[in-house]
Structures are given as structure tokens and as C-alpha cells.
Amino acid sequence: MRSFSINAIKDFEVAARFMRYVQIDTESDASSSSFPSTAKQKDLSRLLVDELQQLGIADAHLDDYGYVYATIPSNSDKDVPTICFCSHVDTSPDCSGAHVKPLLHANYQGQDLVLPDDPAVVIRCDEHPDLKNQLGNDVITASGTTLLGADDKAGVAEIMDAARLLMRHPEIKHGTIKILFTPDEEIGRGVNHVDLDKLAADFGYTMDGEKAGTIEDETFSADGVQVTIQGVSVHPGFAKDKMVSALKVAAEIIHALPKDRLSPETTSQKEGFVHPNQIQGGVDKAEIDFIVRDHKTANLEKHEAELRTIIDGVVGRYPAVTYQFKVSEQYRNMKEVLDQYPQIMEIGLEAIARTGIVAERRSIRGGTDGSRLSFMGLPCPNVFAGGHAFHGKMEWVSRQDMELAVRTILHIATIWEERA
Incomplete structure (x- = not known):
């Protein structure tokens, strides 16, 4: 010894x-x-x-x-x-x-x-x-x-x-x-x-x-999701029935996220979440950066699919608006x-x-x-x-x-x- x-x-x-x-x-x-x-x-x-x-x-x-x-x-x-x-x-x-x-x-x-x-x-x-x-x-x-x-x-x-x-x-x-x-x-x-x-x-x-x-x-297993929203920019003096603010659409998307689940402030232990951690842009274009987390890697795709469904529901109300949805792997x-x-x-x-x-x-x-x-x-x-x-x-x-x-x-x- x-x-x-x-x-x-x-x-x-x-x-x-x-x-x-x-x-x-x-x-x-x-x-x-x-x-x-x-x-x-x-x-x-x-x-x-x-x-x-x-x-x-x-x-x-x-x-x-x-x-x-x-x-x-x-x-x-x-x-x-x-x-x-x-x-x-x-x-x-x-x-x-x-x-x-x-x-x-x-x-x-x-x-x-x-x-x-x-x-x-x-x-x-x-x-x-x-x-x-x-x-x-x-x-x-x-x-x-x-x-x-x-x-x-x-x-x-x-x-x-x-x-x-x-x-x-x-x-x-x-x-x-x-x-x-x-x-x-x-x-x-x-x-x-x-x-x-x-x-x-x-x-x-x-x-x-x-x-x-x-x-x-x-x-956690972790992805990043960047959502880029393309709005319709028009001079505000002539915007009636023409302008669609990408920034307002982004705000609606964030407001449509679940309030009682799937967020950092409502989850614990091994529950996953989708978290908007940055928003930037203006009338013409806006970007929202999300982090997606879960201890089960397979659940990331489920969370991302739910996020995409939420975005489709909001953007669908504005025919002139389009968006891009980019997923980046961060760690596992x-x-x-x-x-x-x-x-x-x-x-x-x-x-x-x-x-x-x-x-x-x-x-x-x-x-x-x-x-x-x-x-x-x-x-x-x-x-x-x-x-x-x-x-x-x-x-x-x-x-x-x-x-x-x-x-x-x-x-x-x-x-x-x-x-x-």
C-alpha cells in the first residue's frame, strides 16, 4: 500500500x-x-x-x-x-x-x-x-x-x-x-x-x-435554427394594403410559440425546448435565431417540425411573405x-x-x-x-x-x- x-x-x-x-x-x-x-x-x-x-x-x-x-x-x-x-x-x-x-x-x-x-x-x-x-x-x-x-x-x-x-x-x-x-x-x-x-x-x-x-x-443534443423572413417593404406613407413588415411577422411567430411547455422557462430535467435567443431586421427582412435542445437526439427533429408548423401557420396569413428555415447541428x-x-x-x-x-x-x-x-x-x-x-x-x-x-x-x- x-x-x-x-x-x-x-x-x-x-x-x-x-x-x-x-x-x-x-x-x-x-x-x-x-x-x-x-x-x-x-x-x-x-x-x-x-x-x-x-x-x-x-x-x-x-x-x-x-x-x-x-x-x-x-x-x-x-x-x-x-x-x-x-x-x-x-x-x-x-x-x-x-x-x-x-x-x-x-x-x-x-x-x-x-x-x-x-x-x-x-x-x-x-x-x-x-x-x-x-x-x-x-x-x-x-x-x-x-x-x-x-x-x-x-x-x-x-x-x-x-x-x-x-x-x-x-x-x-x-x-x-x-x-x-x-x-x-x-x-x-x-x-x-x-x-x-x-x-x-x-x-x-x-x-x-x-x-x-x-x-x-x-x-443536451443541440441544433441552431435560423429563420429568415422576407417581407414586403413599401414607403410607410403609401403602405396601406401593400406593406407586410417582416419584423412584425417575426414577432407574431415568437408570440405563437407554446407558453406552457417547450421553453427554457417552463421545462426542467430532461425536457427539451425551442428558444428564440435573438431577433434582428426590419420591414423588408427579419431573422430569428433559435436554439433547439433535447437529451434525446431524435426529438430535435420533432421540435423543429413543430416550429416549422407554427411558422407556416403565421406566414400562411400573408401570401406575399416567404421564409427560409436553416438548421445547423451544434453538438450531440x-x-x-x-x-x-x-x-x-x-x-x-x-x-x-x-x-x-x-x-x-x-x-x-x-x-x-x-x-x-x-x-x-x-x-x-x-x-x-x-x-x-x-x-x-x-x-x-x-x-x-x-x-x-x-x-x-x-x-x-x-x-x-x-x-x-
Whole structure:
């Protein structure tokens, strides 16, 4: 039996790393055609490369697309599968990621957290039930005017601290470990240019989940639908019985969507939805962008068919109006791949349990880089990073949960080595 105990490790740096990383603005931009979508994402990535190299990880580098690749060599004499740990550096454009001021609320005692830069922003314990599990812990928030960036700089910091500990403690036996940091995950482009041949990993784990103890092997399957409406534009002074505003037709379509089902605000668990998330245009032409989600891939076509029927019903009242309906595949439920490799989840669940907390298998009402990586040939479930209330000013994470995530990474590495 090995004498070294991962759970006895106390010299974590994950919280300090996290609070340093979130101060670097890495917000992505869906309207940009460049890759990465914002050059500032590379500011953090360059720092990560420097820090990895300082740890002695010689091959750490940043490529032209903004990906960070690094290898921790095996210290085992066994033939161990190569495992990749992955997180994304960008933050959501839903809320500003500029000038983030992280605050550590030490020894949290269940009080509401009033954020000082905007006292109207209050993280209330009764609205964030997972805060009840943080009594005595150190909770980190932003200051009230920005998001925090725990999605997914918590995962980045956890992988970085695990890398430090693996390099410092050769008694932790492991196979080859690959590190991958991606840009643009928040806008759905996170793995568009990843080089899996260069990565050369057998299996992976994204560190991009929420509550401590959870690991997710199931995501939505996702399509995007763009509806383009061609109206009839006439000078408004002479428009009677001639003009048909494409923008008004678009509004009617949105109004005709189901009110009590098939929407994000009326569904939960594994129920799917059709969600209009952007509308633009004018009298002549208007566009509505929809996202279509369901855990069963086959249901996407059903939802899209229902959407088309709704549109036909509205447009049919205006003989001069036409429309186009374009479906784009975004990602698919990674469970379809992960079920073929049950050992990945078995080891993930065991690793979490070894930290001393209850391991919970979950599905996620969303997607991760792991969704697409799984279908690209790198089966990749999603492990908790500890963050909560993502994409908004009330985002928070605790130091202790991030430390549990670091321990989980170390246990995953050792269990793969043990089983080899």
C-alpha cells in the first residue's frame, strides 16, 4: 500500500491562482469571425504557458488558434492510458468580464452576501441553496458589477494546481497526463480547431461542472435554427394594403410559440425546448435565431417540425411573405459515446468518492467542450469545478470546493494507473 495520501495534501494554491486568473478579461464574442473570437483570451493563455513551463512542463505551448497544450510525462512503469484534463479560458459575453474584482468571504456563516460595488446585487442564501453547504468555508464572489469567471477559470485553476502537485510529488503515480485549455467555449466554438493528433490522449475529463461531487455524462443534443423572413417593404406613407413588415411577422411567430411547455422557462430535467435567443431586421427582412435542445437526439427533429408548423401557420396569413428555415447541428449528447466506455465514469465516480464526499452522476441541461470532443474521438465527461450561478453577477465558488476538485484530478490520475 502506498504511504502517500492525496487527501492529506494541504499546500493548495488553487484559490490564489483563481483570483489572479479572473482579473484577466477573456470574454468571448459571438459576433466576431476571428479565432479565437477575442485576442484578449490569449492574455490568460500566455500566462498559463509561462506558469506551466515554470513548473517544469517543457512542452507547454500556445498555438495560433489560442489553444494551450502541455504534457506531464508518465512516472509509472505500467502501460497506462493517456488522460487529458480540459477547461476553457473564455468567459460568457452575457455579463461583463472586464475589471473583475474577486472578493473572498472567509468563514461564511450563512449570511446574505451584499456585493459592495453594487449593493443591489445580493447573493441570498435562500435563493442559492448550495450556500448552505458552505458554512465555515471561504466563498469567493465578484464585487457586483461583473461576473466572477468561475465558469471556467475555476477549472483552469484546478488543473493548474493539480499539475503543480503532480510535478512536486513524484510519489503520486500516474500515466501520461495531457492538459488542454481552449478558447471560445462559451460561444460554441471551443474545439473547432483543436488538434487531437497532437493532443494524443485516450480519454479526457473537462473540469467545467457545478456542484462539488458531481460528474456529468449526459448533455443536451443541440441544433441552431435560423429563420429568415422576407417581407414586403413599401414607403410607410403609401403602405396601406401593400406593406407586410417582416419584423412584425417575426414577432407574431415568437408570440405563437407554446407558453406552457417547450421553453427554457417552463421545462426542467430532461425536457427539451425551442428558444428564440435573438431577433434582428426590419420591414423588408427579419431573422430569428433559435436554439433547439433535447437529451434525446431524435426529438430535435420533432421540435423543429413543430416550429416549422407554427411558422407556416403565421406566414400562411400573408401570401406575399416567404421564409427560409436553416438548421445547423451544434453538438450531440455525449452519453451516446460515453456509454461505450463505462470505465471513464466508473473511475471519475470513484475518484470523487475517494476525496470523502458523495459522488453524484448527473445530466446537464447544456453542453461542454466534452460533448463535441467525445464525438471527435476523445470520450470526455464533465467533472465539477465548484462554481455556481454562472454567467451573472451573483456567480460564486468556494475555496474548499476547488480544493476538492484538485484532489479529484489527482485521484483520477492515480486510479487509471492503479487499474493499468
